Amino acid sequence: MSKLLPLVALSAAVSLLSGCATVAPPAGPRIDTSLSSRGQSERIKYIILHYTVSDLPRSIKILTQQDVSAHYLLTDTDQPFFYALVDEARQSNHAGLSSWKIYNQLNAASIGIEIVNPGFTETPQGRVYAPFKQAQIDQLILLLKQLVARYNIKPENILGHNDIAPQRKQDPGPLFPWKQLADAGLVAWPEPSRVAARLPIYTEQLPDVAWFQRKLAQVGYATPQTGELDLATRNVLVVFQSKYRQSLYDGTPDAETAALLDVLTSPVPQLAPPAVPMPAPVPLPLAASTPALPRSTASPRHDHP
Numbered sequence: 001m002s003k004l005l006p007l008v009a010l011s012a013a014v015s016l017l018s019g020c021a022t023v024a025p026p027a028g029p030r031i032d033t034s035l036s037s038r039g040q041s042e043r044i045k046y047i048i049l050h051y052t053v054s055d056l057p058r059s060i061k062i063l064t065q066q067d068v069s070a071h072y073l074l075t076d077t078d079q080p081f082f083y084a085l086v087d088e089a090r091q092s093n094h095a096g097l098s099s100w101k102i103y104n105q106l107n108a109a110s111i112g113i114e115i116v117n118p119g120f121t122e123t124p125q126g127r128v129y130a131p132f133k134q135a136q137i138d139q140l141i142l143l144l145k146q147l148v149a150r151y152n153i154k155p156e157n158i159l160g161h162n163d164i165a166p167q168r169k170q171d172p173g174p175l176f177p178w179k180q181l182a183d184a185g186l187v188a189w190p191e192p193s194r195v196a197a198r199l200p201i202y203t204e205q206l207p208d209v210a211w212f213q214r215k216l217a218q219v220g221y222a223t224p225q226t227g228e229l230d231l232a233t234r235n236v237l238v239v240f241q242s243k244y245r246q247s248l249y250d251g252t253p254d255a256e257t258a259a260l261l262d263v264l265t266s267p268v269p270q271l272a273p274p275a276v277p278m279p280a281p282v283p284l285p286l287a288a289s290t291p292a293l294p295r296s297t298a299s300p301r302h303d304h305p
C-alpha cells in the first residue's frame with residue numbers, strides 16, 4: 001500500500017505543474033431547477049392488456065426469468081392479486097413490434113399488465129377462448145383506475161395487445177370484458193343509440209373496403225390502405241370486432257361494424273340525425289378522398305422534434 005504514495009504525490013505535482021486545477025473536481029454539471037417547461041407530460045401514455053396463455057407458475061417463471069416481462073401480473077388465484085414485476089418508472093418488454101396511431105414501439109410509453117388466462121384452444125368447432133374470472137376483472141379495474149389517475153391516461157389509450165399488433169396477437173381476446181371497463185369509465189365506447197341510428201344507413205349501403213380501412217386507421221389500428229379485403233385487413237377487423245362486437249368477430253366488413261366505426265370516429269357526439277349524405281361543395285370530395293390516416297387524430301401537436 002505505502003508503495004503507492006510516492007506515485008500519487010508525483011501525479012499531483014504533475015497536475016499542478018501543468019496548470020490543471022484538480023484540487024476539487026466538480027461533482028457534476030451545474031443545474032438550476034428553478035424554471036420549468038410548460039410543454040411536458042407523463043412518459044406513460046398507454047396501458048396494454050395481455051393474457052399469459054400460461055398458468056400462474058409458468059407465467060411467473062417466464063416473466064421473471066426471460067426477456068419478456070410486464071409491469072404487473074394478475075393472478076388467477078381465488079383472490080386474485082398483482083405481482084409488481086417491473087417498476088412503473090422502468091420499461092418492461094411486453095408489447096414487441098407494435099403501433100397505435102402515429103406511435104410505434106409502445107413498450108417505451110406504456111404499462112404492461114399480464115392477466116393469467118390460458119387464451120384459446122383449437123377445437124373441431126374452431127377456437128374456444130377461456131373466460132376471465134370476474135374477480136380478476138374487479139382487481140384489474142381497481143389498478144386501472146389508479147394508473148389512469150397517476151398518469152392521466154386517456155380512455156382511448158387503454159388497449160389490448162391485439163389492438164397494437166393485430167397481425168400477430170389475439171390477446172386479451174374476444175372474451176375480455178371491455179364493456180365492463182367502459183362502464184367503469186376507463187375506455188371509450190361507441191354510444192349504442194348512436195350506433196343504432198347509423199345502422200340502417202349502412203344496412204342500406206355498405207361502404208367499400210377502402211372506407212373500412214380508413215376508419216380502422218382513424219381509430220388507431222395499423223391498417224393497409226389497399227382498397228382490398230386482404231388477410232391483413234381482415235385481421236384488423238377481427239381485432240376490432242372482438243372488442244366492440246364480441247358476438248361475431250369473423251373479420252367480415254358488415255353494417256354493424258361500419259356503424260361502430262362511424263360512431264367511434266365521429267369527434268362530436270351528436271344527438272340528432274346521423275351522417276346525412278353530404279351536400280358537398282366542390283372541394284369536399286377531394287378532402288374525403290385524401291388518405292384519412294391517423295395523423296390528424298393523434299396528439300396533433302408537440303409530437304415532432
Ligand SMILES: [Zn+2]
Pocket residue numbers: 049050051094161169171
Ligand atoms: Zn400479449
